[in-house]
Amino acid sequence: MAVLLGTWISIQTTWWIAFIGTIGILVGFAYSAGQHSLASLGLGEIVAAVFLGFVTTGLGYSVQGHAINGLVLIIAFLFALLIATMILTINIRDFKKDQGYRNTLAMRIGRQSAIRLLTGLLITIYLCVMMLIFFQIVSWTAMITFLALPLAYRLRWSFRNTATRENEMRAMKWAGWHHWAFGLLFVLEL
Template sequence: MSSIPKQNMKASLNERDGFQVWWRLLRPHTLTAAFVPVFIGSMLAALEGSIHLGLFTAMLIASILIQAATNMFNEYFDYVRGLDNENSVGIGGAIVRDGISPKVVKSLAYSFLGVATLLGFYICSSSSWWIAVIGLISMLFGYLYTGGPSPIAYTPFGELTAGLFMGTVIIGISYYIQTLSISWDVIIISIPAAIFIGAILLSNNIRDRVGDAENGRKTLAILFGHQGSIRFLMTVFILAYSLTLIMILVGMLPLWSIITFLSLMKAIKAVRGFVGEKQPLEMMPAMKATAQTNTVYGILLGLSLLIHLYIPLTL
C-alpha cells in the first residue's frame, strides 16, 4: 500500500481525537461478541427458572473487559512486531496514529483483566470455584491470541479459538453460574453463535489477507485465497442458520427462535460486500455487516428465549 499521510488516513477512516481515541482502542464493533454469548446463556438459564441479575451483570462486564483487553493486546503486540503502521485499517490506531504509548495500552489491558478477575471472584463465590479455572484459561488464551512466541491469530486456528472461547465457553459459563449445571443442549445451541463469532475474525482476516501474508501469517483467509475465503464465509453462515432451523424443528429451540432469520439479510450483505473488493478500506462495510450478523442473530435468539418464557410456543 502506498504511504498515506497520517491525517489523511484518519480523515478517510473518520477518526476523531479526544475520547474517541480511547473508544476506538476498545474496538467497540467487537464487543457485541462478548455481550451476545452472556445474553444467550443467561436466557437459556431463565428458561430453567433460574436467573440472578447480579451474576448476569458481573458476567457481562467481565466478558466485555476480557474482550477489550484482548483487543488491546492485539494492538500492542502487532505494533511491537511491526505489523501495524499508520496506514493500517481495522485497528484502534491508538499507538500508530494517535501517539498513545504502547506501555499505556499494555497496562490498560492488564488493568481490564485485573477488574475482570475481581468480578470473577464474586462470580465464583456465588456459584462454583471451577469457574475460576475456566476463566483463567480463557484469559490466558485471550493473551496468547496475539501474545507469546506463536500467536494463535497468526495461524489457521484463530477463528476456531475465538468461536470456542467467546461463544461456547461463555454461553456455557453464563448458563452454569445461574443453574449450577450444564447440558449437551446448551453446548449444541451455542454452536451457531460460536460460528458467527468466528466469522467476525474470518472477515477481518479476509480484509487483511494481503498484508498478513507479507508478514508471514498463515490465517484461513491466506490459505483459502480471496474467493475461497468468501465461499467459506458463505458456507459457515449456511451451516449456522441450518443448525438453528434443525434445532427449532426438533424442539431444542422454541418456535419463536425463527426470528433469528431476520439477521440473514446482514449475512447476505456481508458476503456480497467482499465480492470484487480488493482494498482493505473497501471491505470495511462487509466486515461491519459480519459483526452485525452476530449481534442481530444473538440478540434475537436471546429475545426469542425470553419471549418463550412468557408466551410458550412450540411446533
C-alpha cells in the same frame, strides 16, 4: 474490573470459574501475541469458537445454576459459528496486511476459499436454526432470527468480486451487526 468481577462470580458459584477464566486469558494472550500466535497459525477461528462460543455460553449457563447439557451445547455451537464468522471476516479483510506477518486461516486456504467458507458458515447458522425448529428443540418463533439475514447478506456482499476496498473495510461492521442482531433475536426467542 474483569478480575474483580470474576473473583466475585467465583465466590458466589464455584472456583472453577476462576480457573476457566484464567485459561481463557492465557489463550487470549496466545491468540494475538506476536508472529507465532495462535491466530497466525491459522487457529484464530477455532480458538474464538471454543472460548467465545462454547466456553462463554457454558459458563453463562453454569453461573445461573443450570447444568451443561445437549441444548446448551447446541446453542453454544450457534454462537461459536457467529464468532468464527467475525474472525474470518477480519482475516479476509486483512489478507494483504497480514502477509509476511501472520499465516491466518484465510491465508492458508486462500482468499476465495475463505470467502466460500464464510458463506458456508453463514448458511450453516440459519440451517441450524431450521433444524432446531424442525426437531422441536426450540419453538417456531426462532424464525425471528431470520430478521438478521439481510445483515448476513450485506456481510457476504462486502466480499463480492467487484467489491472495493472500502466495501471490504465495512465487512467487519456488517459482521458485528449480524452477530449482535442474530444473537439478540435468538436469546429473545429463548
